[in-house]
Amino acid sequence: MTTNNSVGVPDNHFFGDVCKFFDHAATFTKHDAGLLDQIKSCNSVYRFRFPIRKGNGFEVIDAWRVEHSHHQSPTKGGIRYSEMVNEDEVMALAALMTYKCAIVNVPFGGAKGGIKINPKNYTVGELENITRRYTVELIKKNFIGPSIDVPAPDYGSGEREMSWIADTYATMNPGQLDAMGAVTGKPIALQGIAGRREATGRGVAIAIRECVSVGEDMQKIGLTAGISGKRVIVQGLGNVGYHSAKFLTEFGAIVVGLCEYEGAIYNADGLDVESVFQHRKATGSILGYAGAKREFIDSMEGLEQPCDILVPAALENQITSANIGKIQAKIIAEGANGPTTPEAEAAFYQKGGLIIPDMYANAGGVTVSYFEWLKNLSHVAFGRMNRRFEENSNLNLVNMVEGITGVALNSVQRSTIVKGASELELVNSGLEDTMIRSYHEIRETFMNTEKIDTLRTAAFVGAINKIAVSYQNLGVWP
Template sequence: MAKSIDAAHSETSFFGDVCQFFDHAAQFTSHPEGLLDQIRSCNSVYRFRFPIRRGNGFEVIDAWRVEHSHHKSPTKGGIRYSEMVNEDEVMALAALMTYKCAIVNVPFGGAKGGIKINPKEYTVAELENITRRYTVELIKKNFIGPGIDVPAPDYGSGEREMSWIADTYQTMNPGQLDALGCVTGKPLALHGIAGRKEATGRGVAISIRECVSVAEDMQKLGLEAGLSGKRVIVQGMGNVGYYTIKYLTEFGATIVGICEFEGAIYSSEGFDLDEVFNHRKTTGSILGFSKAHKEFKNSSEGLEQECDILVPAALENQLTEHNVANIKAKIIAEAANGPTTPDAASALIERGCILIPDMYCNAGGVTVSYFEWLKNLSHVAFGRMDKRYEENANLNLVNTIEKSTGVTLDATQRSMIIKGASELELVNSGLEDTMIRSYHEIREIKMENSRIDSLRTAAFVSSINKVAVSYMNMGIWP
């Protein structure tokens, strides 16, 4: 199969790595090369620069917005605030968003944005100015809107920045009924959705739990099924890493290692998340934590310690050909985007490891963003219409059963049965169902074809087929 020009430089670029994974999976499909090239390529790449006033002078900011695929509308993807961001990275992340949305059956095309700054070096007022100006540039070129392109938080951005974006869009589109649907990840006060902040980490934990629940697969690794007692190392204590640790601990795993940019800590007995978090908040570092048996000033050494599951939840290219031989984990759960290079992935797969691919593993965020977008378009919170009806119906049922059987429930039992679902409970239910169904869909593709070597390849096959069907239904391909 001929490779695209984009894939030709795969060894030196993040987008090239994504294309390399794509081309490997494409051989297990039967789509024509022209259609594959359309799916692989970025449809729209918008690079722009804008000035901001800073002090007594001006500074010019580099920024991007990439819409990878228009097979579904709107496109969807976060905005990364980082001094390391570049066009290649934004293109790669946009492509992963396309495949991610397809895998978990969220009807969006993939997109991504980037602003080349270090947020820590700017005041709140300057960050607001940058964010609003970025939004204006997107509006001018029709790169944002509830039916066009819907940004979200990413590395370096959060609810605050999404609020500024929403306000700017509303200001420049007066009277647009669905204006708040132009961006997700907003605070609840601005019609965000319960559970969005923790959604990515929760989804990562659910994906890991689902993976280790398959006894047949765990037996091949020499492990027992289930999360109970599994030793986990997590890289990154940002939003994704924090909630991944929180929910993995609730599911029964033991967090034996935590890595951050300043170093890493390890304890075979496990860590309490809140104790480590409070220590870092107080001292500014995870190093020096009293309950750590080992600590490493080089964060990458923390990845190489004894564990069953390794969760890179920071940035791309953390597992490479240079350190893969030292990785001892049997399961790699890619909470970050692109943390494993193609060479490292091949080495791990040959070793018999399971890689839970990023475009499935961290899809919890976009799944709940989809729920927020639906909430904004419907203009009603989940559960608002039927919560009380459900509670009254359940109460009548309980009263009828008690009267007919003579059995009386205590207050706690009655409360559990009668209670109607809140928005948070409905969101978490939808997220869990999405992650569970998608994992087994991917695994089934892998199990049905002995030539498919990994869950990542199976995930790409799944997404390629779904995107291809969308293009065919548009009448572009017969």
């Protein structure tokens, strides 16, 4: 693989695209060129291969772990299981994790992992062997640990794989009190946290809702304020896409289109997301769904149908200069990492659109992973210490008010007021607060920095400034 000059950027485009965005945003800062180069570069790139037994023979697996930035410890990022994964992609995703954590004020450096396999081609036992061996390789090189580098689920991996990683790490580190903090996205029974599975999709939905709530911004792109009635097309019906669509519907939006690799469906009057999900689960395809009025064998055609908001929640480089002219949405909310190329973004803004950038929009996952990590280090579930105290305090208050006023509440009203917050409610509250505060931080930079052209640039500027301060506080730069 050839690289370009000083920072070892592969000629493959994804990391190069991230660096283009970074370089553009850096022109709006006043930091030293050397510091900017340090922030942009991947600090550690670990590429390795290991054999596994498959059938009666052996297979050699390619794998990576990239730690992009050590300005905060530990580093944090998912592990992607895909036969398309490569070093350039893992570097790009690790870099985006660094900026993402800075944007939502989560104290992690960015990292990412990749295993070059198609999980569908392996038995559960083989996948377990691959995952455990991958973990062992990370342990040998000190690339995993609750204070070093904390993996999480990504495309092709989930709670099951994270439980294998947690068990392997704990087995090889006997007596380590915080061993379960070495990985997040675990099942609840293995010290995971309520709300983690749907966190990324919920965060995407909250980001969109917050964006469209600003009347001044919506007027500029020809939309009314508020999420109610907004027509949405979602690409990808995996974990992120499904939950994005589900929560957007709950917020009052209308999902008019869904796209998957086998094709796309559209209905201007709206689609029942749960019904489509169950149809695909039963048949293996979204095509043939009775509630669809139009079907497209080419799933990319589904992105080009009439809507207000497009949510690409599948893979990178889905919206390019080749199809951006056909996109009818006014807002692109990036549920996936890197779905829009720099050229497509420039063209979309030129025609009056608005893009909610990936490193903010899909930060719900790392936000709730942060909560899980805190839970693992504290060894106490959120709400366990104070829930009953809150309920008793609220009950005493209700009884006092009823006694003074003579007005008795019914059982539903009483339980609603008295109830203490569960772990899920606290997690969702923290996620919502994070997404709302972070959006307005980005928007403030966008509105108050002269000549900043996109929300992505504003997000990068904010991230660069925060990371620069961290390095300066470490004494690395004066």
